[in-house]
Amino acid sequence: MTDSRNPEALLVADKITRRFGGLLANQDVCLTLARGQLHALLGPNGAGKSTCINMLSGDLPPSSGRILFQGRDISGLTAAQRSLVGIGRSYQRTNIFPKFTVLENVRLAAQSRRQQPWRIFSQAMKQQWSIDKAMACIAEAGLAGNEGRLAGVMSHGAQRQLEIAMVLATDAQVLLLDEPLAGMGSEESAKMVDVLKRLRETRAILLVEHDMDAVFAVADTITVMVNGQVLESGPPAQIRASIAVQEAYLGQEDSFHV
Numbered sequence: 001m002t003d004s005r006n007p008e009a010l011l012v013a014d015k016i017t018r019r020f021g022g023l024l025a026n027q028d029v030c031l032t033l034a035r036g037q038l039h040a041l042l043g044p045n046g047a048g049k050s051t052c053i054n055m056l057s058g059d060l061p062p063s064s065g066r067i068l069f070q071g072r073d074i075s076g077l078t079a080a081q082r083s084l085v086g087i088g089r090s091y092q093r094t095n096i097f098p099k100f101t102v103l104e105n106v107r108l109a110a111q112s113r114r115q116q117p118w119r120i121f122s123q124a125m126k127q128q129w130s131i132d133k134a135m136a137c138i139a140e141a142g143l144a145g146n147e148g149r150l151a152g153v154m155s156h157g158a159q160r161q162l163e164i165a166m167v168l169a170t171d172a173q174v175l176l177l178d179e180p181l182a183g184m185g186s187e188e189s190a191k192m193v194d195v196l197k198r199l200r201e202t203r204a205i206l207l208v209e210h211d212m213d214a215v216f217a218v219a220d221t222i223t224v225m226v227n228g229q230v231l232e233s234g235p236p237a238q239i240r241a242s243i244a245v246q247e248a249y250l251g252q253e254d255s256f257h258v
């Protein structure tokens with residue numbers, strides 16, 4: 001199926017619902033992620049953002065609804081299978097090997113696309129392709145020049161960039177990014193925003209993020225969730241002007257003064 005409203009749609013959530021016992025954590029959520037666009041998912045604490053991203057990545061099966069990738073129903077695929085078709089995810093916690101260098105971490109991610117990913121230090125990993133691929137992904141994530149550094153000693157911001165380089169190394173066409181700016185200072189955030197702007201040119205991005213300034217600086221479309229449902233979805237100007245969205249944030253930790 002192609003989404004007739006958006007011919008470039010890569011990933012479509014079609015009325016996805018997730019129940020936890022009697023709680024509807026997501027109810028009939030619809031989202032379209034298109035190549036060349038960054039789609040941000042906002043909402044107060046407990047709105048259902050993580051549940052949504054977990055369903056898109058395959059970490060959590062929907063109770064009902066469909067997830068389509070390039071028109072194909074992938075609702076039944078595991079996270080590993082979705083990674084193979086081109087859906088990559090970063091997590092709220094960093095997911096790197098601290099005692100490996102930046103290059104080794106990204107080579108390992110690239111190698112995970114092939115069979116026997118754990119033969120990183122074997123003959124297979126001496127192949128030039130994995131070095132070339134890792135170098136390109138490291139540069140795309142804004143970490144050129146850091147290839148030989150030990151991942152564990154880098155700043156928090158640089159580690160998040162490394163995690164993105166690792167997702168890129170899996171050939172992801174859709175990037176599902178869960179709070180990539182969490183815990184960053186303003187300088188690190190600005191760097192990450194630049195990276196996101198660049199990545200969006202050739203891929204589709206879903207960004208779950210509490211940093212409103214960053215979201216409004218980079219998003220093409222913003223979907224706001226409240227109580228498991230989509231409250232409003234549209235371009236940043238529409239969301240900024242929305243009374244319903246402002247009300248949803250009243251009394252919340254995240255300020256809505258953008």
Ligand SMILES: Nc1ncnc2c1ncn2[C@@H]1O[C@H](COP(=O)(O)OP(=O)(O)OP(=O)(O)O)[C@@H](O)[C@H]1O
Pocket residue numbers: 020023025043044045046047048049050051052
């Ligand atoms: N595994 C689970 N079991 C039971 N309830 C859950 C589970 N995961 C999430 N929930 C509930 O589902 C609702 C949505 O949670 P979710 O984590 O998706 O919200 P969120 O928007 O990501 O919140 P935050 O911004 O605080 O991370 C919450 O009421 C939460 O308590």
